[in-house]
Amino acid sequence: MKAQPGNIKEDVWIPTACGGCYAQCGIKVRRVNGTIVEMDGNPDSPAGSGRICAKGSAQLMTLYDPHRLNYPVKRTNPEKGVGVDPKWERISWEEALDIIVTKLKAVYEKDPRGVYFQATTVQTSEIRFAVVAFMRAFGFKNYWVSGGGLWCGNGAHFMNGIMHAAWSIIPDFNYNNYTLYFGCSKGHGAGHAALQTAQQVADARARGMKAVVFDPYLSTQASKGHEWVPIRVGTDGAAALGMINVLLNELNIYDAHYLKHKTNAVYLIQPDGYNKRDAATNKPLVWDPEDGTAKTFDDPSIKDFALEGSFEVQGTTCTPAFQLFKEHVKKEYPLDKVSKITSVPEKTLRRIAKEFGEHARIGSTITIDGKVLPLRPSAAIFFRGSQGHVNSGWTCLSIDLLNHIVGAADVPGGSMGHGPPVCQGHPDTGKPNTVPFACPDGLMEVKGWVYDHKPYPLRKPSAPQRLDLQDMFPCSIYNAFTICSPDWEKYLEAFKIDYRPSIMINFGSNSVMTMGNAEEVTENFLKKFEFIFSFNIYHNEFTEAVADVVLPDASFLERYTPCVTFPSTFCHPTGIDQWVWEIRQPVVEQIGERQDFNAVMLEIADRLGLKEKYLEAINKIIPIRYGGEMAEKYKLTPDRIQTWEDICDNVLRDRLGDDKGLEELKKTGLVKWPFKVEEMYWRWFVPVRVPIYFEYFLDAGKQLKEVAESFGMPEIADYNFYKPLAQWNPCPSHTMDNPEFDLWAFCWRPSFHTQSSTQNNPWLDEISLSDPWVYLVQINEETGKRKGIADKDMIWIENPVGIKIKGQARLVQGVHDEHVCIAGCHGHWAKGIPIAERKGVFFDDLIICDINYTDSLTQGSDTCVKVKIYKCEEGE
């Protein structure tokens, strides 16, 4: 029935969670006579507090976009590749499932290991347990999530996990007065609780909080900040280490109490770099200066800890880690050297270090809910921009160390793990319980991590079994340099991987556009699969290039997702009064033949005879991801579970309470319970330490080298990265000598787009076309003039290996004069998204995916590259 103003039979508001990006804001959607006509924020949800962003409001246009996939298709053109016409033929769901199950069955019987799944961060909540369970049940280990490696992830999540038990890090907007922003937009962008942080940062700014933003680009956060510090791309870690040097060695500002009790700064280190351990218990030793003796770190008789000095312990001269660190930064990161690396003047770095240190107000306290807590209103935060370089892991740590030096970690005013990691669970069930705990060495171990890799303890390097060799590396999530390079086969042979890629299951990931150079990704990686099937909402560059079967996925407005804001570490807002567990529920009947991929995967598992294994795998994953064992009565068994809704219902009742199943939660879309101060400002309530000295990297590096050497490929990593003290390593762009390539190219993300998936939305297209910057290449005006480039000229941007992209120049003041600034991920060419076609610039093509452009520690990709720019000729 048409929704005509004069003929309203139904006018209802349905609460759900937005899926326009991965902020997971609570929304209310209005349905009139079966048509969605309005999207508003849900004031009831503390994830968004009633607000809705441009992407959210625009989502109903994506729902009804006629270019959406509404029926399954199969590829009839056997040729695959970028720009190839797949010659889609419409098929029925029965035929599609038949093809898929036949292929999967054959592979399952022969060798299930060659299967790979790809997903998108936008659907993290959808895949987090169910798809991973399928992976376990089927028996393969390979996966990639768009965003991971290239866009975010490897360094950031790893280090935030080690130091804060969380996915990322934001300042405590409630009490913070001074925050250093490195390569992140917290409060001014999209993703991870974006709308809630937008309110929080605006309130904080009104209160007087100052943000000092290090950024090669006058981004939104830099514009709103108190000070913009233009910095050379990829050098954030050096700046941080230089400032730590100032704090420790010039100003003598550090929180001794915090370092002594909450870090391994006091652990005694032997001359060989390892912890000095107690002979009996093997626990790391510290020096008690009051008693003049070494004790295990957790000895209750300790009166004080030595941070500096030289101590004889069992015949070895040992030094506390803090002293080693202090000397290390003094020697390696003097400000003149740091200034040359970063292009930030020495005076500026020194001044900001001083301001940061003074704002931390070391020693001050505050009473909240009757609890006396340290007050440290200084913070240093980072995310995608900082970690997207060769020095990915260490850069993240270096910046975070600023926080730990002044004791501003997960205390009022300081840096906070984001989303909030420490949850004691819903009062009715005690789940999800994600309180970290200490390993035998006293260091923090997390509960409830988002994906397979726990940040600590590290994986022990051993013979790899994954196609990207990821499981050989101690710290890696996934990487691109193995699979996207022409050397992939060489790696597989060298490391004796005795199977090859067979089937890829792609859940909406546009990996052709989001891993690196499109041609390389397609030719070297994607075309190696015998069969690829994809759940997608559009025909995009991925499906057109390489998919064999494409299934029309339901959008977030057409599906159930039981766990949206948990695990909290991914996207739950931080620093607010209440926990919120949101669900996603359909607001309309699935349009056309669209289906929720989780329902389809359940069906596929059933047809493969894997249903029991699949449900069993879910039963095992839920306790890990969502903190707490499953109650027997809610464990999933084949007789009780027929549909995806059944799974959702059981998981919800198990986590939140008998009275909180799917039907009950559909009414409000969420469950809330109060935050405790021990959860919010958890650092001094949880008896864990974090490392400032990464002793375990020594063994990790040694073991990795041994494994690599045993396969004859020791060059797979630079083992200098596996040292215990923070370091800054240059990207190839920093050491390139060729004067022809004189500018750095990097990319930024606009807040009104979600990577590559929103450019076909006509409302977002309208604002993009009127925005002066998002679809153009921004160059500093002086630099542009020097090169004879005028505003609006079409230019080529070419990288050192001859790959070039085209874009329209915009001469601005808001870009560091050595840089070329491009918004990613645009410049589409797929025929299935005509509104997106040819709008904006495709930055990723410039990315070089090889071992030199990879972090040896976390295997993250380097996303900066040296380029030369020049005008296009007529007719080009």
Place this chain on the structure above:
Amino acid sequence: MRYGFVIDLKRCYGCYSCTVACKATNHTPKNIDFAKCIQGETGIYPSALRQMLPTLCMQCSEPECLKVCPTGATLQDEHGVVTVDKDICMGCGYCMMACPYGQRHKVQLWETYFPDGPPELDPYQAYAKEKWEVKNGYGIAAKCDFCQDRVNDGKQPACVEACPAKARYFGDLDDPESEISILIRRERGFQLNPEFGTDPSVYYLPAR
């Protein structure tokens, strides 16, 4: 009770949420925005600054559009809200020339948002098109009316409710103790281009 707006540029971070929320609420056709946002940059590197300027109809106390309207289609109610009677307007476009803030719009037909799609409109566009025709129509002037339908229902204008940074405020300019009156006084709210003598009802709080 004169309706007014305050837009706090210190809070606004340029996300375009207001633009799209307005479009969704008022069902404006393609390329018509009642709440357009304009990006701006000033200064010289490295002392450059950027700031987004959200705009909407200023509902001026001395509206230029009302002055120049020949047919009397442009009206102003007791709250200062300027509206267009679509049955009277002849679509001459004079108001579009006279408004210093670019807040009068005219569209000849409903152009589909999906030009490469099928000719018949999707369910949402069909709904939106009818809503637009009921309230506005084609060939005549259309504009922001501070969401009077929502306000009469006790809600806030759509752009105010959407703004993620809570940078927009709506209230009574005649009440000296209203939130917006206090903000204007205390935070030195200013109007855009007051030299045109329009006395807008929209005030901005300085960006820094």
Place this chain on the structure above:
Amino acid sequence: MILKAQTKWGWFIAAYLFLAGVGGGAYVTGAVAGFGGPEWTLISKIGVLLSFPCVGVGCLFLILDLGSPKNFWRSAMKPATSWIARGTIVITIFMILGVLHAGLWIWPSQMLDTAQGLHTLISVLGILFAFGTMIYTGILLGAARPLAFWSTAMLPLLFLVSALSTGIMAVIFIGSLAGAAGHALLVLGKIDLLIILQEIFVLGFYLQATHRVRESRASARLVLAGSSAPLFWLGVVCLGLLVPLAFDLLTIYALSGPAGHTLGLLASCCGLLGGLFLRKVVLSGGIYAPLAAGRFEYALTNI
């Protein structure tokens, strides 16, 4: 920051402004000629007969340009504040006077031949409202205050001079074809020459005055060196001013007879086209003032 020009008023409005000007100028030519001797009678009748049809066709263009033409009859409802309303009234009265004048003097009646007093009265009133019509086209644009290129006292003056010039040229054109007295045409040509010179000066002053504010400077750039430059230099300056000027000079001081006759026709054609182009250029050049907020300036993008 790239300031943008308005895009809503284009050729149709230019045609309306142009034809209203031609009608007014032709009428003034005709009405004044009506006080001359018998050799001016044909000229006078041509002027009167051109007036209301030109204005009428101009109004047709205006109505066609309207978004909702069915309401066009409402266009005179608010003369208290609206220049379009005032203009509608003035133009309507002018057209009525023109119709009266033609109807009582040319066809169907010729009574004004003998009713000198009435003839004078109608002529004087007609001239008054003709001036009103011609000036109104400039004042109308002037009420658009954010468009500094338009809101200047120079514009009504420019349009007035141009209207007189194009009016005379229209009369010369028709008069030449209709076989009007060569002497009379020559005098008209001389008067037109003076008016063209005046127009060149006024145009120069008008453009010079644009240095005042940023948006009018941008307008001047657009017109002199930007997207409207070809139309301005070729259409307005060459075709509309220099060619008629040159041809007029030749006709008056060098050539006469059939060659001069042809030149006169050509000059009028060019001049008339130039008048249309002038209106279009002025419309195209209308650039909005930027919005000023603190340190920032913003170009309107909503237009």
